[in-house]
Amino acid sequence: MSLFDWLIVHGLPIVPKPIVRRVASRYVAGETLDAALATVEKLAAEGAMATLDLLGEEVRDSGRAETNTEAYEAMLAAIAQRGLTANVSLKLSALGLKVDEELCRGNLERILAAARQHGNFVRIDMEDASSTEATLHIYRDLQARHSNVGVVLQAYLRRTLPDIDALPRVGANVRICKGIYIERRAVAYKAYETVRLNYLRALEKLLARGVYVGIATHDDHLICGALALVDRLRVPRERYEFQMLLGVEPELRRVLLAAGHRLRVYVPYGRDWYPYSVRRLRENPKIARHVARAMFTGS
């Protein structure tokens, strides 16, 4: 294994910030809400919807969780004010899940109330497997009282198929993605082909149950499989949407939009762009190799 490959596999732990910043501009809308809203407007011109995410993950004190909650309230107000087709995605760890579950739940309720006031929707993102159970529990609990909340399931988790059985009977809204965190083999399928297989099985089960699905992937194999499923099950176009990340596969995005499918782009922004950008680099070996080379040759 070359040094470059080692760095890629092990998550580029030591990439200097200026180098990450150079490529981060592709994956992150900017440091401010204004920059993010400008990106949403550009995407709207292409026909794409958006979901905004304030970067910055696990908070360790209630003060930071409060700041994040207020930022989401401001985000929802700004989206409404500009009349944009965008909802919001958030991580429960950013609202204090690891500080105090009740605090986190209270913050989420405030954001859901703000979203309802503006006729908008909140997607609870999924993090590593240590939060899956708590996240699903909070989702199921709040979904019983709020119709404008959705969650994420990760195809690499062994628990995902049974988790679909425990979704709310009415109004469930799920983003399905492969999963990006490094998990133990006991909880997650590891092989690329197996994760793909489980992704399509989970998607089929979600669609067959009538769940609204955000089909989040840039993998053309999964897009092919998903299109075959919505076709075979005759799922109306307003019952699903494709989802892609800002900066990843813009051509594929345009292909799906041109074919008349709905598509939403994940638009992250904020000052904490470093860990997110490193995860994106790790996912993209071509860019990661480029970065690793730049680090060692100065090119």
Add this chain to the structure above:
Amino acid sequence: MSLFDWLIVHGLPIVPKPIVRRVASRYVAGETLDAALATVEKLAAEGAMATLDLLGEEVRDSGRAETNTEAYEAMLAAIAQRGLTANVSLKLSALGLKVDEELCRGNLERILAAARQHGNFVRIDMEDASSTEATLHIYRDLQARHSNVGVVLQAYLRRTLPDIDALPRVGANVRICKGIYIERRAVAYKAYETVRLNYLRALEKLLARGVYVGIATHDDHLICGALALVDRLRVPRERYEFQMLLGVEPELRRVLLAAGHRLRVYVPYGRDWYPYSVRRLRENPKIARHVARAMFTGS
């Protein structure tokens, strides 16, 4: 191809017995029935069921077939006496299939009678393609009179899908595995992905027909596919079991047991551990490479 890889692919034909013995201890419960029963008790403590197999394959005279038959009768009595959750697996060639088919059938009937007396079950294992037709013929014939007998189908065989159509309409019980013998291309699929595909197609057909299935595999991809099938077809947990070999993937075994699936471990024992262990080595490139290295470097 390195010498090591050549040896692995071509079945390590010349591995010295002391070296095989060293790794065999992982795959074989021991040389005696007592050792095997002790292993069954350890597995039961984990929540796993077992199937016992007396090693020693094709016999060339009726005396050896008689010895094996008596050993299986004793095995069934011992399982009952100790109250263990274990059935037995046997190869028809060990009961004299290649000596005289009628002799073999008579021996099998004796073992089935002993199993019935103890409320137990007998799995007829599958060997290389030269025995497939005779084995299925004997299975179908005896299954009409004995409810406590099952057979094995191998996913790598081209004939397996049509063979499912010829299974008994009522009470069929099938272990499905990939298949381990080296077969001609005319009878078997060779490519890894093709065998996987045929495995899942065969499993789906078996489950859809209501056959009780032993899902024998350590391939996480097939486990993922199998779980999706039992989920989609809503197969009750008492209508299938997973099956794994002693010494292979104990972690995966625990994952399935923890998720509430039934699982049976194949526990081979006996003095003829050499050919079985060499087959296991050939299946496990990591261990095989280790063995090959040890042979040539003495490490």
